[in-house]
Amino acid sequence: MINVEHSRVLLRWWIIAAVVLVGTVLGGLSIGPVAIGIGDIWATITSHIPGAGAAGTVSQAHQAIIWDIRLPRVLLGVLVGGMLATAGAAYQGVFRNPLADPYLLGVAAGAGLGATLAIAIGGGGSALLPVAAFVGAVVAASLTYAVGAAGSRGNTVTSLILSGVAVAAFLTAAQTYVQQRNSETLREVYSWILGRLSTAGWSEVRSVLPYVFVASAILFALRRMLDVLALGDEEATALGMPVTRIRLIIVAAATLGTAAVVAVSGLIGFVGIVIPHLLRLLFGASYRLLIPLSFFGGGAFLVAADLFARIAIPPAELPIGVITAFLGAPFFALILRTRPGVAR
Amino acid sequence: MIRVQDLSASYDGLAVFEGISLTVMAGEWVVIIGPNGAGKSTLLRSVAGLADMPGLVTIDGRSIKGLSARHRAQQIAYVPQAPALPAGMTVIDYVLLGRTPYLSILGSESKHDLATVRKTLELLAVSHLAKRGVATLSGGEAQRVVLARAIAQEPQILLLDEPTSALDLGKQQETMQIIDDLRSERNLTVVSTMHDLTLAGQFADRLLLLNGGAILAEGTPGEVLTSETIARHYGANVRVIQDPEGGVIVVPTRHAPTSGAVDQAR
Numbered sequence: 162m163i164n165v166e167h168s169r170v171l172l173r174w175w176i177i178a179a180v181v182l183v184g185t186v187l188g189g190l191s192i193g194p195v196a197i198g199i200g201d202i203w204a205t206i207t208s209h210i211p212g213a214g215a216a217g218t219v220s221q222a223h224q225a226i227i228w229d230i231r232l233p234r235v236l237l238g239v240l241v242g243g244m245l246a247t248a249g250a251a252y253q254g255v256f257r258n259p260l261a262d263p264y265l266l267g268v269a270a271g272a273g274l275g276a277t278l279a280i281a282i283g284g285g286g287s288a289l290l291p292v293a294a295f296v297g298a299v300v301a302a303s304l305t306y307a308v309g310a311a312g313s314r315g316n317t318v319t320s321l322i323l324s325g326v327a328v329a330a331f332l333t334a335a336q337t338y339v340q341q342r343n344s345e346t347l348r349e350v351y352s353w354i355l356g357r358l359s360t361a362g363w364s365e366v367r368s369v370l371p372y373v374f375v376a377s378a379i380l381f382a383l384r385r386m387l388d389v390l391a392l393g394d395e396e397a398t399a400l401g402m403p404v405t406r407i408r409l410i411i412v413a414a415a416t417l418g419t420a421a422v423v424a425v426s427g428l429i430g431f432v433g434i435v436i437p438h439l440l441r442l443l444f445g446a447s448y449r450l451l452i453p454l455s456f457f458g459g460g461a462f463l464v465a466a467d468l469f470a471r472i473a474i475p476p477a478e479l480p481i482g483v484i485t486a487f488l489g490a491p492f493f494a495l496i497l498r499t500r501p502g503v504a505r
Numbered sequence: 506m507i508r509v510q511d512l513s514a515s516y517d518g519l520a521v522f523e524g525i526s527l528t529v530m531a532g533e534w535v536v537i538i539g540p541n542g543a544g545k546s547t548l549l550r551s552v553a554g555l556a557d558m559p560g561l562v563t564i565d566g567r568s569i570k571g572l573s574a575r576h577r578a579q580q581i582a583y584v585p586q587a588p589a590l591p592a593g594m595t596v597i598d599y600v601l602l603g604r605t606p607y608l609s610i611l612g613s614e615s616k617h618d619l620a621t622v623r624k625t626l627e628l629l630a631v632s633h634l635a636k637r638g639v640a641t642l643s644g645g646e647a648q649r650v651v652l653a654r655a656i657a658q659e660p661q662i663l664l665l666d667e668p669t670s671a672l673d674l675g676k677q678q679e680t681m682q683i684i685d686d687l688r689s690e691r692n693l694t695v696v697s698t699m700h701d702l703t704l705a706g707q708f709a710d711r712l713l714l715l716n717g718g719a720i721l722a723e724g725t726p727g728e729v730l731t732s733e734t735i736a737r738h739y740g741a742n743v744r745v746i747q748d749p750e751g752g753v754i755v756v757p758t759r760h761a762p763t764s765g766a767v768d769q770a771r
Contacts, residue, residue: 382611388598389605391591395555400658401578401606445638446593449613 174444178457182239185461189235189468190227194475197223206232233363238467239460240366240373241358241422242432246459248415249433250440250451251380254387255411256318263419263433266325266412270332271301272423276353277336281343290353291368291424297332298420304328306412317394317405355480356429358467365425376418380452383411387448431485432459435493442496462489506531507552507662507694512560514547521547522718525560531661534688534695536705538729539715540739545698546586546666548715552696553583553664564662578606582655586667588647590639596650597635600626603657622657629653629683645676649683656687663687665697669704677701681708702755706730714738727753 190202201219205227208219245263252261264270275297279290309324310317340350386407389397394404419433436459437451444450463481466488470479507529514521521544529535537545550556554569554577562569569577582603590599603625604618614622626632629649634642639650648668655663668684669677685708688695699705705712706726714722714729716738722729730753732745746754 385608385613386610388594389602391594392589392602395550396583396585396589398555398574399553399578399581399583400602401573401575402610403574407610441593445595446591447595447598449598 174450174454178454182457182461185464185468186235186239189238189464190231192468193226193231193471195223195226197227202227229362233366234358234467235464236366237369237425238358238464240369241426241429242436242463242466243456243460244369244373244377244418244422245429245433246436246455246462247377247380247452248419249459250437250448250455251387251411251415252433253437254390254448255408255415256322257391257393258318258322259438260434261322262430263415264428264430265322266305266416267301267328267332268298268416268419268423269428270329270336271297271299271304272420273297273350273354273428274301274332274336274339276427277339277343277346277350280346280349280353281339291365294353295420295424298423299417301328301332302412302416302420306409317408352480353427356427356482357478358426358463358470358481359478369421369425372421373418376414376421377456379414380411380418381456383407383414384448384452387411387452391446391448427482429463429482429485431482431489432463435489436462439493439496506565507696508561508563508566509548509552510561510563512548512551512558512562514544514551514556514558520718522715525715525720527713527720527723529694529696531694532688532692533710534685534697534708535711535713536709537696537698537713537715538700538702538705543715544718545715549583549664549666549696549698553577553581555583575606578658578660580660581662581664582658582660583664584651584655584666584668586670588651590642590647590651592638592640594639595635596631596637596639596642597622597626599639599650600653600657603654606658621659622653625653625657628656628687644671645673645679648672648676648680652680652683652687656691660693662694662696665695667698667700669699669701677704684708702730702735703753706753706755730755 187199187202191197191199201223204219205224208224209228248263249261252263252265253259255261256265272294275293275295276290278297279293283289305321305325305328308328309321340347386402389400389402390404390408392400397404437455440451440454440458444454463485466484467481469488470481470484473479473484507527509525509527512525513523525548527535537548539545547556547558551558551560552562552569554562554572554574557570564572564580569581572580600622601614601618604614604622607618608614623632626635629652631646631649631653634646634650639647642650648671652668663684665684669680672680681704684695684697687693709726711724712722712726712729713720714734721738722734730745732743735741735743735745735755742758744756744758746756748754
């Protein structure tokens, strides 16, 4: 009997991923204009768990910094980064295209148009903004799917991607028009497009959490199906998989999750395409492992990038989208160069 | 037993074949031969339930259109001519995909599935490749691994599109022998398409010649592989030699075809 490890049983990667994520989160909570020790962080968090003790020794100011400012922001980073990376991995699998990212099906253009309209009508602080961005993203992706699947003769994957290009071009044109007509909104719109994780307490975390949870759970449950899909539609069908239905479910879950996080964070690029590829280079291409690792990896990466954005040029903040690409791209290039035989 | 009745196929309104009927008995190996574009692959894909063509295909009396994709996949394994070998996927993960028809959509492999796959890897002598990436294998290794995935499906019927086309002579013989051993060991029904007529004749119980939209010859290799038939349908000059050890050998020769011998039957 041979003893073979396969991707299902590689428990140790799960543990390492969880440790990296928790470590990054602790870093995000501890580091800042005011450095706070792990003990204070622990005491503050446990004091909010009923019956788990009190934060008696921690100053009110530190408690407020941890609980009201840093923790919601760090958790939002985990949810946004995790969702973008997981959705990116799922898109790359379902479309068998290494260049697929969470914004593939016109999600970015749709959310951009929604956000621009909301800012033009209601101003930058508008409570309408996340709702409009979410609706724009979902409408754009639905439009892409309707157009792409309508001509289902031939290659559905290619026709969906091309349909996404057409929808995105159209919506971007509309967005540019609205923006030009309301040029005083330019700065607000631009800041949204660059992406940010600034929060006003817990409301953003609360609003995206259900979407991220449901979308990630669906993608996690279907991760083996993504491996079957890697064989192509015909071989997947021959293995008994209902290809069209599964593809629709995966695309819908990834798109909804992406739309929800984009609505609060803006268009943070890079995470959804590079984190899954980085993990592929390190751990292999099986989605059974890649989907869960992408959530951990994307979450940790975005929290670390946000930490850097906060402390690089105090007291100002760098746009997080700039950080993700500026630090992420060279790191990715380094891995690509130093792992022989993977870049082909 | 596979029964195909009155099956037709067309692409963009252009008929590939029309009204084809054939029967393959359980445990039989039937090789479909015919020139390029005759519709061999389409016929195979129709039997696999992958091409929705007018006509009836039944397995043990049940129409494959009435079967769910899962049940169909539990009975029929299909290997295309150029199977996808995804970069970065290991051999063990690849062969485990053969267990898909036995898992629920949300499920993952059980210990039993893993044991089945390990036995299959041993059966095809590819256990030592388990951790290799499928995209890094040589042609012969890849063919064994792809067969292992099909066998892990535990099918009754094996449909193979050009199983030897990418292999050197030795690997061609080896692959055919493996398929034949699997067939007798598991009482598999095998339908394959092939271009190498001698090799096809050495292993097939029966040959079917598909050309011009119809089955034009059917029978034992000795009956189907005649120089006239091959000249007419392939436009090839061959000499068919009786092998003293049984069977026939098709040898290409270099002579201009006698005029009229090439009939582009369409």
